Amino acid sequence: MSLIDENSVWNRLGPFLQDSPEPLEERTFGVRELYTLFRRRLPLIIALIIAGTALALVAALELPKTYTARSMIVVETDNPNPLDTAQAQPNQQPDKSRMDTEADLITSRVFASLVVDRLDLIEDPDFNTYLPPAAAGGTSGTGVLSQAVGLIAWVPQKIFSLVTGGNAQDTSLPPKAVQQDRAISLYLASLSVDRSGESAAMTISFFNDDAATAAKIANATARLFVEWSRDNKRQDIKDAVGFLRQQSTEVASRIAAIEGQIAKYANDHGVSSDPRDDLLRASIQQANEQLSTARGEYTQAQARLAQVRLAAKTGDTGASVDPLLSSDFLTSLRNDEATAMRDRAQLASNYGRNHPLVQEADAKIAAVRAMISQEMLRTIAILENDVRVDEGRVDQLTKSLETSNEELRQRSLAEAKLRELNNNLTTEQKLYDLVSGRLGSLDPFSEAVAPGVRTVSDAEIPTSPSFPKLRLMVAGGFTASLVLALILVLTLESMDVRVRDSRRVSKLIRAPLLASIPQLPQKFLQRALPPLETLLSQPRSAFSDAFRSLYGACTRMNGGRGKHIILVSSGLPQEGKTTTAMGLAMAAGMDGALTALIDLDLRTRSLHGAMRLGSASKTLNDYLNGDCALAEIVQTLPEIPQLDVLAPSADDHTSPELLNSSQLAKLLEAFRLEYDVVIIDAPPVLFVEDAIRIAASVDTIVVVAACDSTTQEALSQVVERLRFAGGPSIGWVLNRVDPFQLARGALRKAYLRRQQIKRYFPA
Numbered sequence: 001m002s003l004i005d006e007n008s009v010w011n012r013l014g015p016f017l018q019d020s021p022e023p024l025e026e027r028t029f030g031v032r033e034l035y036t037l038f039r040r041r042l043p044l045i046i047a048l049i050i051a052g053t054a055l056a057l058v059a060a061l062e063l064p065k066t067y068t069a070r071s072m073i074v075v076e077t078d079n080p081n082p083l084d085t086a087q088a089q090p091n092q093q094p095d096k097s098r099m100d101t102e103a104d105l106i107t108s109r110v111f112a113s114l115v116v117d118r119l120d121l122i123e124d125p126d127f128n129t130y131l132p133p134a135a136a137g138g139t140s141g142t143g144v145l146s147q148a149v150g151l152i153a154w155v156p157q158k159i160f161s162l163v164t165g166g167n168a169q170d171t172s173l174p175p176k177a178v179q180q181d182r183a184i185s186l187y188l189a190s191l192s193v194d195r196s197g198e199s200a201a202m203t204i205s206f207f208n209d210d211a212a213t214a215a216k217i218a219n220a221t222a223r224l225f226v227e228w229s230r231d232n233k234r235q236d237i238k239d240a241v242g243f244l245r246q247q248s249t250e251v252a253s254r255i256a257a258i259e260g261q262i263a264k265y266a267n268d269h270g271v272s273s274d275p276r277d278d279l280l281r282a283s284i285q286q287a288n289e290q291l292s293t294a295r296g297e298y299t300q301a302q303a304r305l306a307q308v309r310l311a312a313k314t315g316d317t318g319a320s321v322d323p324l325l326s327s328d329f330l331t332s333l334r335n336d337e338a339t340a341m342r343d344r345a346q347l348a349s350n351y352g353r354n355h356p357l358v359q360e361a362d363a364k365i366a367a368v369r370a371m372i373s374q375e376m377l378r379t380i381a382i383l384e385n386d387v388r389v390d391e392g393r394v395d396q397l398t399k400s401l402e403t404s405n406e407e408l409r410q411r412s413l414a415e416a417k418l419r420e421l422n423n424n425l426t427t428e429q430k431l432y433d434l435v436s437g438r439l440g441s442l443d444p445f446s447e448a449v450a451p452g453v454r455t456v457s458d459a460e461i462p463t464s465p466s467f468p469k470l471r472l473m474v475a476g477g478f479t480a481s482l483v484l485a486l487i488l489v490l491t492l493e494s495m496d497v498r499v500r501d502s503r504r505v506s507k508l509i510r511a512p513l514l515a516s517i518p519q520l521p522q523k524f525l526q527r528a529l530p531p532l533e534t535l536l537s538q539p540r541s542a543f544s545d546a547f548r549s550l551y552g553a554c555t556r557m558n559g560g561r562g563k564h565i566i567l568v569s570s571g572l573p574q575e576g577k578t579t580t581a582m583g584l585a586m587a588a589g590m591d592g593a594l595t596a597l598i599d600l601d602l603r604t605r606s607l608h609g610a611m612r613l614g615s616a617s618k619t620l621n622d623y624l625n626g627d628c629a630l631a632e633i634v635q636t637l638p639e640i641p642q643l644d645v646l647a648p649s650a651d652d653h654t655s656p657e658l659l660n661s662s663q664l665a666k667l668l669e670a671f672r673l674e675y676d677v678v679i680i681d682a683p684p685v686l687f688v689e690d691a692i693r694i695a696a697s698v699d700t701i702v703v704v705a706a707c708d709s710t711t712q713e714a715l716s717q718v719v720e721r722l723r724f725a726g727g728p729s730i731g732w733v734l735n736r737v738d739p740f741q742l743a744r745g746a747l748r749k750a751y752l753r754r755q756q757i758k759r760y761f762p763a
Contacts, residue, residue, distance in 0.1 A: 041489045048485035049478060056477020060468040068207040068466035069214035071222040072457035075102050075200050076450075094200050102453065103193045103202060106225055112184045112191075115224055119217065122176070126208070127183040130173050191221065201456065211462045218459035230451035244439040251432040258425045265418060284404045291397040298390035305383040312376040330375050337368040497712045499705045502734050505712060509719040514557075514702060514731040515550035517580065518542045519738060531579045532611055535586050536639050547583035550702070550733060551591060554584070557700050557729050563672050567698040569682040569691040571714040575706040576735035578606050581681040584702070588677045589643030596634065596675040599647040600694060601683045602656040608647040611637070619652040624663050630670055644675070659690045668697045685718045692725045703732040 038045065075094045105111055116122060125131040173179065192205045204221050208214040344361035351357060499505050502513045520528035521541055529537070535544050558564045568581035578601070585597035599607035613635050618628040634644040648654050658664060671678045680698065682691040695701055701722055705715045715732065722730055 037489065037493050041492070045482075045485040045489060048488065049481045052481020052484065053474060053478045056473045056480075057470075059477075060470045060473040063468050064209050065465035066207050066209055066467040067211040067214045067462040067464075068205055069211070069218040069459035069462055070203050070205045070457075071218045071455065071459040072201055072203050073222050073225065073453045074456050075099060075202065075453050096198075099195060099200070099202070103195065106193050106202075106204065106221070107188060107191060109184055109188070111225065111228060112188050113180065114228060115217075115221055116180060116183045116187055118224055119220055121183045121187060122179050124183075126213075127186045128179050129182060129186070130179050187217075190217075204459075206459075207466060215459045215461040222455045222458070226451050226453055226455055229453050233450075233452060241439065244435050248432065248435045248439060251428055251435060255425065255428045255432060258421060258428060262418065262421045262425065265414075265421060281408065284401065284408060287397060287401045287404060291394065291401055294390060294393045294397050298387065298394050301383065301387040301390045305380065305387055308376075308380055308383055312380065330372065333368055333372045333375065337365060337372065340365045340368055498708050499710045499712055499715060499734065500707060505705070505715065505732075505734075508712060509716050509732065511703070511719055511730050511732050512553075512557075513734060514553040515546050515733050516737045517546045517550075517576065517583070517733060517735045519736050530610070531582060535583055539590070544583070544587075547580075547587040548591070550580070550584055551587040553731065554700050554702065557731060561699075562676060564676065564700065565668060565672060565678040565680065565698040567680045567682050567691065567694055567701045568704065569701070569718075570684050570704040570706075571686045571710060571718040572684050573604075573687065575684075575704050575710055577684070577704040578610055578681050580702065580704045580733055580735060581679050582607065582610060585643055585645075585677075585679045586637075586640055588679070589637070589640040592642060593676040594674075595643045595677045595679065596671050597643065597645045597647070597679050597681070598671065599645075599681045600659060600690070601681055602648065602654060602658065602690075603683060603688070605648055605650060605652075607645070607681050608649045611645060611647060613645060613647055613649070615649060615651065619654060620646065620648050620658075621652060621654040624654070624658065624667070630674060656690065659693055664694065665697055668694075685721055686714060692721065695722055695725050695728070699728055701728060701730045703730060704735050705732055707734055707736045707738070709736070 075098065077094060116127070121127040123131070125133055190207050194203045194205065195201070196203075204218055204225075206214050206218040206221065208217065340361060344358060344365060347355060347357045347361055502516065506513050520531065520534055520543060521538065522528040528534075531543075534541065535547070538544060554566055555564070566584065568577050568584065570577040578599075581597060585595050588595040597607070599605060601607070616633055616635055618632040620633055622628045623630065623633045634646050637643045637645060658667075668678070668680075680694060682694050685691045685703075703715065703718050703722070719730055719732070
């Protein structure tokens with residue numbers, strides 16, 4: 001028998017495994033499906049829970065014990081700035097920022113270095129890992145896990161010492177600074193500071209594998225932080241006192257220097273706080289008033305002069321004319337002029353214009369007018385002189401005022417500089433008073449300083465470890481393993497597309513379920529009987545009854561016709577096709593039909609061994625060559641006379657190429673003529689093409705699927721390939737079904753279901 005090339009098989013299967021003819025139906029989960037899933041996966045869930053819980057228990061028992069010690073400090077209300085003169089409220093609580101600052105200071109590397117130095121942790125191998133472990137002087141773990149870890153660590157060291165001829169731990173230590181950094185880091189890794197709500201108290205926690213060491217370091221941390229806080233505050237006050245003293249000396253020196261500057265400047269510029277500045281400003285004010293008056297008089301004189309000139313030009317002597325033009329002399333002359341003009345007018349009317357008396361009157365009028373003109377010129381000259389006098393006075397007062405203003409400006413600048421010096425002197429004096437007062441309040445208390453924190457609770461030596469907690473770890477392991485098991489089960493179920501639900505699969509592949517073949521009956525702690533012995537020894541068992549049901553279904557699919565050829569195949573090997581073909585043939589033979597069972601899976605030939613047949617007198621190859629009759633190549637089962645079996649053995653050299661030749665049709669036709677029912681055990685459909693070729697010559701095809709083994713995709717591909725090849729009616733069989741799977745529910749329901757099954761199938 002030739003072996004199958006694995007690569008050629010998978011190359012042939014590739015297109016069918018990649019391209020599904022119909023998308024699989026989406027799976028849904030309800031309460032019933034979840035319950036069924038958990039019942040089916042219950043062994044896996046229980047195994048994972050037991051393993052996880054046991055692992056947590058072993059870890060809780062074997063892991064090194066860690067003890068946590070806690071001390072408590074309280075942050076006091078305090079003024080953090082010694083130079084701040086504002087007083088804190090007596091009942092004011094420290095704010096969150098200060099509490100956070102204090103917590104950060106406790107976990108700072110500066111304070112940690114102080115703790116490491118005071119406790120000499122650099123000499124402790126638990127904190128200075130550069131030291132040899134042997135120097136620790138501790139005891140190794142007594143648990144199995146600790147001993148295993150110690151052994152694992154000892155083996156490389158021993159090998160290294162044997163190879164190098166020295167000690168693997170004989171290495172030079174790094175500098176002290178590096179060792180101190182390592183000790184500080186490990187100390188801070190074991191330290192934590194907690195605060196509850198708005199409380200001013202902080203809890204300092206330290207964990208270590210030794211309870212006494214944990215309590216010692218926790219108490220030392222609280223005590224040293226109180227001392228460190230007091231020392232820092234004392235140093236701050238000392239620095240503040242020194243600063244205030246230095247400032248007091250510097251301010252006093254600056255005050256003396258400013259006073260000297262004020263005296264020298266007042267002497268050089270002639271400015272002081274005497275009332276001379278007020279007299280200067282009063283004289284300037286008086287000069288301004290005089291200048292205003294002079295300018296008014298000057299303007300008035302100019303107006304009178306212009307008015308007089310206009311009157312002299314026009315001869316106007318009305319009431320609005322200047323009083324100088326209304327003097328008695330001018331009035332008399334104007335009266336004489338008026339009289340002379342009246343006389344002339346009378347004479348001219350009496351004697352004519354050329355009369356001597358008229359001419360005499362004209363001469364008189366001209367003389368009067370000349371006198372009036374001379375008087376007007378004299379009056380204008382007087383007014384012009386007054387204008388010049390007023391103008392000179394205005395110029396004199398303006399120059400005097402400008403001189404006074406310049407003097408006042410110079411004195412104002414000097415006065416401003418003097419005021420600036422006085423202001424500086426006042427500022428320095430106030431600063432000196434403030435510094436002196438603050439120095440007086442701090443200096444007496446520079447040595448007696450209360451720290452900003454105080455210890456309110458010392459850590460006691462813990463009696464029980466904080467880690468690991470046995471109950472907590474076991475509960476956590478149980479919970480974690482349960483969650484992991486559920487996640488794993490749901491993940492596996494989402495990836496699992498194996499055949500279980502017959503109704504869903506029948507709907508998917510559009511083929512009827514012909515029968516469900518139960519698992520072989522098996523007693524407690526005993527192996528199940530082979531299928532042949534079960535069928536012969538237990539003909540009324542559920543296993544045997546299922547094949548009778550299958551035979552009846554195949555008969556109905558054939559429409560009750562007399563001759564019937566049935567092909568039995570599967571998608572992949574080991575799905576029960578040979579057992580199904582054998583059981584179907586035995587059921588047909590027991591029913592009285594003349595039956596032939598043919599093994600055409602010539603690559604494996606498993607039917608010969610399954611039915612425990614001997615060697616036939618003639619082989620199939622002999623029959624094909626025409627050397628014998630059909631009856632000579634078949635063997636009759638003694639227990640079932642109606643059943644003949646053609647099962648080539650390993651000695652039969654019939655080639656599998658028979659299935660590719662025209663002799664196959666002739667062979668099947670010969671069996672159809674001789675027998676009522678012919679059942680063919682064909683090769684798997686997805687492995688080789690043999691079953692596809694045989695399908696064209698049969699009446700019914702039975703596809704076998706193994707429960708919880710065959711995938712829905714593979715079964716769907718088998719059915720589609722057979723239909724594409726033009727095969728006849730197709731039905732499928734669900735093999736290896738648990739007969740009690742319908743009873744999976746409540747315990748009472750399961751018990752009743754088992755009892756009902758046993759009543760019908762006692763075996």
